[in-house]
Amino acid sequence: MMADTLQKAFQLRADRSALIVVDMQNDFVRVGAPLEVPDARETIDVHLELLDWFRSRKRPVIFTRFVAGPHPTLMWKWSPQIAPPVCCCWPGYMRGYGDIEGERDCVAVIDELAPHPGEAQIDKYGYNGFHRTRLTDLLVAHAVDTVLVTGTVTQICVEDTARGAFHEGFQTAVVADAVSSYAPDLQRASLQTLAMKYGRVVKADEAMRELEA
Numbered sequence: 781m782m783a784d785t786l787q788k789a790f791q792l793r794a795d796r797s798a799l800i801v802v803d804m805q806n807d808f809v810r811v812g813a814p815l816e817v818p819d820a821r822e823t824i825d826v827h828l829e830l831l832d833w834f835r836s837r838k839r840p841v842i843f844t845r846f847v848a849g850p851h852p853t854l855m856w857k858w859s860p861q862i863a864p865p866v867c868c869c870w871p872g873y874m875r876g877y878g879d880i881e882g883e884r885d886c887v888a889v890i891d892e893l894a895p896h897p898g899e900a901q902i903d904k905y906g907y908n909g910f911h912r913t914r915l916t917d918l919l920v921a922h923a924v925d926t927v928l929v930t931g932t933v934t935q936i937c938v939e940d941t942a943r944g945a946f947h948e949g950f951q952t953a954v955v956a957d958a959v960s961s962y963a964p965d966l967q968r969a970s971l972q973t974l975a976m977k978y979g980r981v982v983k984a985d986e987a988m989r990e991l992e993a
Contacts, residue, residue: 789980790926790951792990798840798924799830800945802909802931802938804893805845807869807886809932811878814861814868814886819960820932821879824892826958826984827930831893833988840922842900843889844909846937847871855906871903907937910944919950926951928987930958935970942974952979955987 804827807813809820834841848855848862849870861868867886874883880891887903895901902913909915919927927950929942938959945952954974961967975981982990 791993792926792928792953792982792987794837794839794991796924797834797926797928797991798842798919798922799834800909800915800927800929800931800941801827801831801841801843801889801893802929802941803844803846803933804890804931805869805886806875806877806884806888806890808846809890810880810884813875813877814866815859817932817960817962819962823930823932823958823960824890826955827893830928830930830955830958830984830988833991835896840900840919840924841895842902842915842918843893843895844902844904844913844915844931844937844941845887845889846907847887847903847905849873853905907940908944909937909941910948916948924950926953928953928955930955932960934959934961935963935966939970939974943978946978953987954979954981955984956981957983 808815808817846869849867856862867873869887871887873886875886876883889895900918902909902915904913927945931938942952942954971981
């Protein structure tokens with residue numbers, strides 16, 4: 781992988797690591813979602829493997845959720861779907877999707893990856909999961925110094941959260957086969973940039989083997 785063609789700046793250690801799942805929400809992942817990322821559905825199985833690994837070892841699992849509305853912010857200029865009548869990512873706004881029956885809260889994590897009781901969900905009002913949230917404090921409370929980052933969208937919320945982790949002093953590994961984008965070229969560029977200066981880029985099976993060592 782990209783980062784490992786350079787040098788492993790740090791080792792993944794199970795007793796110091798946490799999993800951060802970025803924005804795997806209905807309004808991004810489901811069929812027909814306002815900000816649909818079809819490739820996000822291709823990462824569900826890998827997410828389930830990672831979640832099982834961390835949960836079975838009682839390591840922290842944290843979900844971020846992008847939250848918007850009801851009042852206009854700068855974000856609306858770049859994602860007009862946030863505004864009415866679509867109301868993308870408005871908490872409590874129920875929406876139907878093409879791949880499941882019934883309506884779902886549009887900001888909720890998808891059913892397949894539903895957080896377990898006690899697993900933190902960090903609501904953010906921008907791209908970076910660390911910006912004006914309690915994520916840093918939560919990780920520090922669990923004696924975490926390394927985070928594995930997954931989710932969608934790679935070049936936006938995943939990258940900004942990975943950069944945020946770096947700036948908060950956490951060793952950061954982005955899981956290449958558990959992130960997704962609507963633009964493969966931008967995803968490749970994003971992972972190359974992250975691997976160059978911000979952290980490691982690893983595949984899930986490689987990460988889990990290293991964590992076991």
